[in-house]
Amino acid sequence: MSTAERTGDPGGSSPPRGAEGVWGERFPPKSRGGLGGIVPPEITEQGASGGDRSPRGITAWLRLLRAELRLVFLRKRNMLLLAVTVVFPVVIGIALRVAAPHPQGGGNGPGVAFFNQLAGNGVFLAFIALSTLLILVLPVVVAVVAGDSVAGEAGYGTLRYLLAVPAGRTRLLAVKFAVIVLFALCATVIVSAVSLAVGAGLFPVGPVTLLSGSTVPLAEGLLRLLFVTLYVAAAMAALGAIGLAVSTLTEHAIGAIAAIMILVVTSEVVDNVPQLAAIGPYLPTHWWLSFDSILRAPVDTSSLLKGLLSFGVYAVLFGSFAWARFTSADVTS
Amino acid sequence: MTTAISSSGLTKRFRGGQLAVDHIDLHVPSGSVYGFLGPNGSGKTTTIRMLLGLAFPTSGRAEVLGVPMPDGASRMLHRVGSLVEGPAFYPFLSGRDNLARYDAADRTADPATMPARITEALDRVGLLSAARKRYRHYSLGMKQRLAIAASLMRPRELIILDEPTNGLDPQGTREVRALVRQIAADGTTVFVSSHLLAEVEQVCTHVGVMRTGRLVFQGPLAELRRTGAARVIVQTADADGAVKVFASLGLTDAQAGPDEASAVLGDAEPERVCAELVHAGIGVRGFSVAAPSLEDLFVGLTGEGFDVDG
Numbered sequence: 041m042s043t044a045e046r047t048g049d050p051g052g053s054s055p056p057r058g059a060e061g062v063w064g065e066r067f068p069p070k071s072r073g074g075l076g077g078i079v080p081p082e083i084t085e086q087g088a089s090g091g092d093r094s095p096r097g098i099t100a101w102l103r104l105l106r107a108e109l110r111l112v113f114l115r116k117r118n119m120l121l122l123a124v125t126v127v128f129p130v131v132i133g134i135a136l137r138v139a140a141p142h143p144q145g146g147g148n149g150p151g152v153a154f155f156n157q158l159a160g161n162g163v164f165l166a167f168i169a170l171s172t173l174l175i176l177v178l179p180v181v182v183a184v185v186a187g188d189s190v191a192g193e194a195g196y197g198t199l200r201y202l203l204a205v206p207a208g209r210t211r212l213l214a215v216k217f218a219v220i221v222l223f224a225l226c227a228t229v230i231v232s233a234v235s236l237a238v239g240a241g242l243f244p245v246g247p248v249t250l251l252s253g254s255t256v257p258l259a260e261g262l263l264r265l266l267f268v269t270l271y272v273a274a275a276m277a278a279l280g281a282i283g284l285a286v287s288t289l290t291e292h293a294i295g296a297i298a299a300i301m302i303l304v305v306t307s308e309v310v311d312n313v314p315q316l317a318a319i320g321p322y323l324p325t326h327w328w329l330s331f332d333s334i335l336r337a338p339v340d341t342s343s344l345l346k347g348l349l350s351f352g353v354y355a356v357l358f359g360s361f362a363w364a365r366f367t368s369a370d371v372t373s
Numbered sequence: 374m375t376t377a378i379s380s381s382g383l384t385k386r387f388r389g390g391q392l393a394v395d396h397i398d399l400h401v402p403s404g405s406v407y408g409f410l411g412p413n414g415s416g417k418t419t420t421i422r423m424l425l426g427l428a429f430p431t432s433g434r435a436e437v438l439g440v441p442m443p444d445g446a447s448r449m450l451h452r453v454g455s456l457v458e459g460p461a462f463y464p465f466l467s468g469r470d471n472l473a474r475y476d477a478a479d480r481t482a483d484p485a486t487m488p489a490r491i492t493e494a495l496d497r498v499g500l501l502s503a504a505r506k507r508y509r510h511y512s513l514g515m516k517q518r519l520a521i522a523a524s525l526m527r528p529r530e531l532i533i534l535d536e537p538t539n540g541l542d543p544q545g546t547r548e549v550r551a552l553v554r555q556i557a558a559d560g561t562t563v564f565v566s567s568h569l570l571a572e573v574e575q576v577c578t579h580v581g582v583m584r585t586g587r588l589v590f591q592g593p594l595a596e597l598r599r600t601g602a603a604r605v606i607v608q609t610a611d612a613d614g615a616v617k618v619f620a621s622l623g624l625t626d627a628q629a630g631p632d633e634a635s636a637v638l639g640d641a642e643p644e645r646v647c648a649e650l651v652h653a654g655i656g657v658r659g660f661s662v663a664a665p666s667l668e669d670l671f672v673g674l675t676g677e678g679f680d681v682d683g
Contacts (some may be wrong), residue, residue, distance in 0.1 A: 065468045
């Protein structure tokens with residue numbers, strides 16, 4: 041290499057002084073370095089020493105989380121998604137009120153059983169809405185936010201600036217996942233709450249007759265609804281981890297979202313092929329609708345726990361994959 | 374600390390096998406304005422990405438502000454402002470909200486002073502009046518300036534600007550130059566890349582020149598200038614006679630044209646050359662000493678036109 045020799049003049053030649061041009065004229069020399077005056081020097085020093093003293097560290101985490109939440113929740117597209125989760129329970133409720141449900145058999149999924157109960161109790165609209173939206177709408181909501189989380193930043197090019205700030209790769213990924221989980225929880229709670237309100241308005245409300253036939257007081261019915269909602273949110277959080285992992289693989293948010301949805305639909309289809317029943321329990325979507333056991337007495341905890349275990353395993357597996365990928369890949373966007 | 378950026382054998386080979394950066398040894402003195410020059414595709418941006426911890430080197434080491442990269446990224450980068458490969462912001466947020474977003478990601482930034490810091494940074498680049506406008510509606514120059522504002526949100530010891538004048542009109546280019554001067558006057562080291570020497574030569578104290586992934590020159594600007602051999606040029610009807618005089622004076626690479634003769638001046642004094650010519654009875658119509666322009670030297674180092682042997 042023919043690199044010229046360095047002179048023993050490091051920084052000796054002072055940069056040319058005096059500013060010309062528009063910006064230069066705007067600032068009298070005395071205001072230069074004014075930025076330094078605003079930030080107390082100890083902040084810079086503290087950061088320089090790499091000190092992430094816990095109170096300050098936690099504050100900084102919360103600050104990034106708040107900024108991330110604002111970015112995701114105030115984004116028009118995402119607000120539209122949440123609006124969809126509001127509209128669906130309303131539409132389902134009105135449709136079922138207008139066209140009374142047909143209780144005759146033909147299927148044996150939890151949805152059919154719920155329809156039979158709805159006429160007697162509006163609370164069941166929440167279960168109907170959750171099990172209906174869980175097939176496609178809630179996964180889409182989660183897929184959009186999760187698929188966009190990293191790939192969207194890469195697509196805008198903002199990822200390189202966030203990392204150069206520096207946000208810290210692990211920290212940024214953790215905050216991204218937290219926001220996906222909160223968004224999934226928010227969407228699920230909206231579905232439950234709205235359909236509960238609509239159900240109460242359109243149908244009678246009273247003691248809840250469970251799928252197993254016994255009747256429990258309304259308060260207990262609502263408590264069971266809360267557990268169902270949390271269970272569904274957990275299922276969506278696991279899907280969010282899968283989505284986060286997919287999102288670290290590309291800089292095209294649309295591609296990531298599509299990939300997640302293809303995964304969900306494929307899993308649902310395979311889960312319904314009797315010949316493939318052996319692999320069913322290992323599919324990411326297999327345990328989603330198992331929440332119907334919360335609506336039986338006694339509660340079949342074994343399928344619930346298997347479901348939660350499945351969600352946990354998927355979240356850890358794909359969360360680790362996302363971390364390994366995100367902390368080791370070159371950011372080329 | 375006397376070195377803002379240093380690297381040894383820094384190398385990046387892409388997965389496809391292409392050698393983007395080939396064993397470069399950077400030495401950027403603290404307080405300098407370092408022009409990082411080279412044609413598009415010569416490895417400048419890849420180098421900058423490695424310095425900022427965005428890309429991982431295949432081999433070699435790099436230190437920024439005395440901290441090894443990429444391992445030290447999260448404890449050091451807040452002392453570095455950067456503009457990498459063009460501005461990037463959220464199109465649906467305003468300029469102010471975009472800056473706030475980046476500031477919130479900085480765990481060392483004080484949220485209490487953020488509004489004031491954003492205002493000052495925007496003011497410094499002349500964007501205060503467009504602070505509430507959505508980034509989507511910014512012009513190219515405004516986007517570029519917002520990116521520079523983002524790098525000025527904190528007091529920095531080093532500012533890395535990758536092609537800051539890309540896509541700017543001459544007025545915008547002038548403004549960026551003035552701003553670089555101003556930042557440097559604050560004592561901040563500026564590392565600025567460009568594919569055009571003319572855009573940075575007025576502000577640089579040091580330059581590094583890249584060609585197909587290799588650093589082919591590095592040092593103070595004056596040193597680059599010295600590498601260009603000055604020639605003495607004589608306008609005369611007797612070009613052959615002039616060449617003989619050059620030879621007698623020991624000047625090398627003498628050339629005779631139709632009405633002109635020239636040679637490398639070397640250590641000879643121009644006054645003496647002129648006197649000797651007159652003494653030898655050569656009719657001198659014009660006499661000049663010309664050093665090649667920096668641009669010529671730069672092109673000589675980087676090669677003309679497309680260079681795709683990388």
